[in-house]
Amino acid sequence: MSVASSDQPNPSKTGFARxxxxxxxxxxxxxxxxxxxxFSVLLPGFLSTGNLLVLVRSVSILGILALGMALVVIARGIDVSMIAIMVVSVSWAFxxxxxxYPFVLALLIGAGFAILSGxxxxxxIAFGDVPxxxxxxxxxxVIYxxxxxxxxxxxxxNVPVNTDWFALIGQGNVLGIPVTVIAFLVLCALFHFVLxxxxxxxxxxxxxxxxxxxxxxxxxMRPMIVAQYAISAFIAFVAGLILASSANAINARLFNSTMIYDILLVVVLGGIGLNGGHGSIRNVIxxxxxxxILLNGMTIMNIDYTIQNLVKGVVLLLAIVADSIVNPRDEQTSQQGDL
Known part of the structure; x- marks a missing residue:
């Protein structure tokens, strides 16, 4: 008489979860x-060319950051240091x-700092067993x-002078498509292929x-963990360059903003479970x-920043609760250090 191992997934339960x-x-x-x-019907200006350009550019930057977060979350980790790495590495390069120093050399130094931080x-995490x-x-x-x-x-x-080519990254277009969107789609394709x-x-x-x-x-396991956080840090640097190119500057105050929660909201709401092991680039997109769309609509409605944070916090909390129901914690995820 054989007894099924408790570690094996229940097909019916797995099918239900899917x-x-x-x-x-x-x-x-x-x-x-x-x-x-x-928003298109109720908000004047939402469908304007200027607003749509702002929307797709901001969405692309948020999506690029979410790609790095998704990588570590799928592997059962989390990275809330991305914004600190982003603002410090890019600011230092400037x-x-x-x-x-030559601008390209400065960018390489900034990228090296970001990767070293990761x-x-x-x-x-890998060798010190720190959650x-x-x-x-x-x-x-510490980084900030x-x-x-x-x-x-x-x-x-501010973006250094005499670097007109750099502005094309965040403000340029190719065949009418913003370069930021192209960069996001290229990175999505690359991450999809790798995963x-x-x-x-x-x-x-x-x-x-x-x-x-x-x-x-x-x-x-240990080299893989190190590699994942190095990649996440480099992605944060890339997103910071695109953000700086779009705004002609990088603001260190972003470290104290709710941007990291926006990234987590994208990942969890999109369908990548915090318990790891599943999810795809489709979820990130x-x-x-x-x-x-939600952030852009609230901005046009001139909703107070505190209320916006409240709305985002409630949505994130509901998304986490839904994730805990869809992906219940197992023996491994209940152990110390899973997140």
Whole structure:
């Protein structure tokens, strides 16, 4: 008489969960369409060319950041240090350029700082067994404090002069399509290929689905964790460059904003479970579009910033509750250090 292992998924339960996830995607897509139609009808200027350009550019930047977050979340992690890495690495690159260094060299130094920060954070999690939420939260404060103390004193750093080509990244168009949108779509295609067609992607899903089994099968867990946070940090740097190019400056105050919660809202609302092991780039795109439309609509309605944060907080809380129902915590996710 054989007894089924409790670690094996229940087919009926798995099928039910997939139906719920598919329903969640359908609900979010429907809400995005409804919000777009309502804002188009009720809000003067929502469909204007200027506003749509602002919408797609802001959505693209948010989506790029969400790609980095999605990678670590699928692997059963989380990264709340992204905004700190973004503002410090880009601001420092601009300061270095102002000191007389070539702009391209300064950008390489900024990228190196971002990647090094990701590697250190990943090492703390992989080798120090520090829970990701605490490691990235503390590291974000350290990175921001270090930047403001040693790298730059002004919160606002303007794009260096004589870098007209840099403005094309955030403000240019190719065949009528904003470069920011093209960059987002290219990164989406790249991440989709990596996650669905490469061994690295398979290991990311395996780590998120069952860390113990992944470790038993020989997956190099620690190097993989370090690599994921390094990639997330580099993506934050790229998003920061696009943001700075769009606004002709980078503002360090973003570290104290709710931007990191917007990123989490995109990931969770789109359908990527915080327990890891599932989700796709389609979920990131879906969540990005809906959150982008919602934020843009509230901005046009001139809703108070505090009320906007309240709305986003409620939506994020509901999304997390829904995620906990769809993806209940198992033996692995209940262990200390899963997030």
């Amino acid at each position: 139906k719920i996830i598919a329903t969640q995607e359908g609900i979010v897509f429907t809400l995005a369409v409804i919000a777009f139609v309502l 300061v270095i350029t102002g000191a007389g 590697v250190i954070i990943g090492a703390l 990701p939420i605490f490691a990235t939260l503390a590291a974000g404060s 404090g270090t930047g403001r103390t040693f790298f730059f004193t002004l919160e606002m750093q 669905s067609r490469t061994r690295f992607g398979w290991m990311v899903y395996a780590m998120g689905n069952n860390p113990n089994a992944a470790r038993t099968t020989g997956i190099p 879906l969540g990005t579009v809906f959150v982008g």
